[in-house]
Amino acid sequence: KAGVTQTPRYLIKTRGQQVTLSCSPISGHRSVSWYQQTPGQGLQFLFEYFSETQRNKGNFPGRFSGRQFSNSRSEMNVSTLELGDSALYLCASSFSPRDRGFDEQFFGPGTRLTVL
């Protein structure tokens, strides 16, 4: 079974631009979560999508948004990029049946975003 894939793997943008990152979950997984990893703040939860709906959200500004498609693939968008948005963005998928509580998450390799 193929793992979580993320595209692109590397991205360079300039301040003020916007960027879209893509994530394809493991086949059969319905939940996709996004995390930001920086040296200073570590790993932080951005948001989770389940059945095309944002189910949960971390403490990030509205410049960070996402969506999920009917095939469970997800995209994350960051508008008006700032230097501090430079990070590794990780996507994780899980099967996540709601009646079973929390489910383990499987991570992709990440997209390294550099904002100049």
Added chain:
Amino acid sequence: AQSVTQPDIHITVSEGASLELRCNYSYGATPYLFWYVQSPGQGLQLLLKYFSGDTLVQGIKGFEAEFKRSQSSFNLRKPSVHWSDAAEYFCAVGGTARSGGGADGLTFGKGTHLIIQP
């Protein structure tokens, strides 16, 4: 709010020696606990998880972890480390709003960087 503390930023261990990485958590209900490993430039690989039941859990690559509710700890252990174990290790706690943990999503510790001496 849930939180995870990994007290050791760096740990250096000789190859073949035993290893213990510490993790303490704060959570309002029964936690779902995880250990992940990250090699440079890579994503996170799940080593093991604790959901319920036996408090000693076995994972991949010879790792194990013990859940101690009284100490709010979930320490990772390995009896004999290999040079390939050098990496960043993250402890994480997860939960759902229904179990009192607040927002879904994993809360990670800051990580422990493991260095293996030959």
